[in-house]
Every structure is written in structure tokens, then in C-alpha cells.
Amino acid sequence: MRGANDYKVHWLGWEGQNFELLLDLEKQAEPSIIEISTLWAPQSWILHPVEIRCYxxxxxxxxxxxxxxxxxxxxxxxxxxxxxSFPASGRSFRFVKFEVLGTLKLYDWHPSAGGKSWVFVDEIVVR
Incomplete structure (x- = not known):
């Protein structure tokens, strides 16, 4: 189940920083796709990251x-x-790493511009 649209339910958040997530599948796998979800709730200072890199x-x-x-x-x-979504067909691997690059600060259009922004992620799906 993915997180609801409410950041208080099933989400993990990071404030004002970039971060990495490392997932160990515990054995070699050959999935076709890897997915990660992010939340946008600017009234709560939560923005999507500006970039996600998958390895x-x-x-x-x-x-x-x-x-x-x-x-x-x-x-x-x-x-x-x-x-x-990151297509993974044709590859065999055990570990998945995400580098998540946030906005770090709220944009000029936000009422609290310049304040630290949050990035929220929920489940990583490997299938």
C-alpha cells in the first residue's frame, strides 16, 4: 500500500537536505521496474525533489x-x-540505491520562501 495524500500517514521525511536510500533485496533479482513515490504538500513545506538518481x-x-x-x-x-519509475529489465542485482536531491529551500512563490523544505517518500516498489 502506498502512502495516503496526507503526510502523517505512511511517509518518511527529510528537511533541508539531500539523502540516499539503500535497499537490500537479500538475493539477486531481475525485476522489470523500480518505483519510488514522493509527496507534494506546499502548505506543509513539502515539495518533490528536484532529481532522483537510481543505481x-x-x-x-x-x-x-x-x-x-x-x-x-x-x-x-x-x-x-x-x-x-526506473525500468530495470535485463539486469540482475541485489541492491538498489536512490540519491534524492531536494529543493533544500522553499521557492520564491511560497509564503515562507527561503525556509527549509521537506522531501517525503513512501514505499519503494521493486517488481
């Missing part, structure tokens, strides 16, 4: 890029929940 590894040390996605605009209008 995979067989050993947890040597990572290969699977893909990168960006949001180019200022998120004045954004979807509440965004699913970031």
Missing part, C-alpha cells in the same frame, strides 16, 4: 546507474503524489 549493484559496493529523473520547473503546480 543498482550485485555486491553493495559497485553501483551502476539505472537512470535519473528531474523536475525542471518551480513546482508552483504539481501532482500531489509523484511516482518515479
Amino acid at each position: 543498482v549493484s550485485k555486491d553493495g559496493t559497485n553501483f551502476e546507474p539505472l537512470g535519473s529523473q528531474k523536475i525542471e520547473d518551480d513546482q508552483r503546480q504539481a501532482e500531489i503524489s509523484k511516482i518515479w
Whole structure:
């Protein structure tokens, strides 16, 4: 189950910083897609990240890029929940790493411009 559109239910948040998430699948797998969701709730200072990079590894040390996605605009209008999808077909791996680059500060259009922004993520789906 993915998080609801309310940040108080099933979401993890980071304030004013970039972060990494590392997932150990506990054995080699050959999934077709990897997904991660982020939340947009500017009234609560929560914005989508500006970029998410996805990497995979067989050993947890040597990572290969699977893909990168960006949001180019200022998120004045954004979807509440965004699913970031990374095709993985044809690859065998055990570890998945995400580098999440946040806005770090609220945009000029926000009533609290310059304050630290949050990035919220919920489930990582590997299928």
C-alpha cells in the first residue's frame, strides 16, 4: 500500500537536505521496474525533489546507474503524489540505491520562501 495524500500517514521525511536510500533485496533479482513515490504538500513545506538518481549493484559496493529523473520547473503546480519509475529489465542485482536531491529551500512563490523544505517518500516498489 502506498502512502495516503496526507503526510502523517505512511511517509518518511527529510528537511533541508539531500539523502540516499539503500535497499537490500537479500538475493539477486531481475525485476522489470523500480518505483519510488514522493509527496507534494506546499502548505506543509513539502515539495518533490528536484532529481532522483537510481543505481543498482550485485555486491553493495559497485553501483551502476539505472537512470535519473528531474523536475525542471518551480513546482508552483504539481501532482500531489509523484511516482518515479526506473525500468530495470535485463539486469540482475541485489541492491538498489536512490540519491534524492531536494529543493533544500522553499521557492520564491511560497509564503515562507527561503525556509527549509521537506522531501517525503513512501514505499519503494521493486517488481
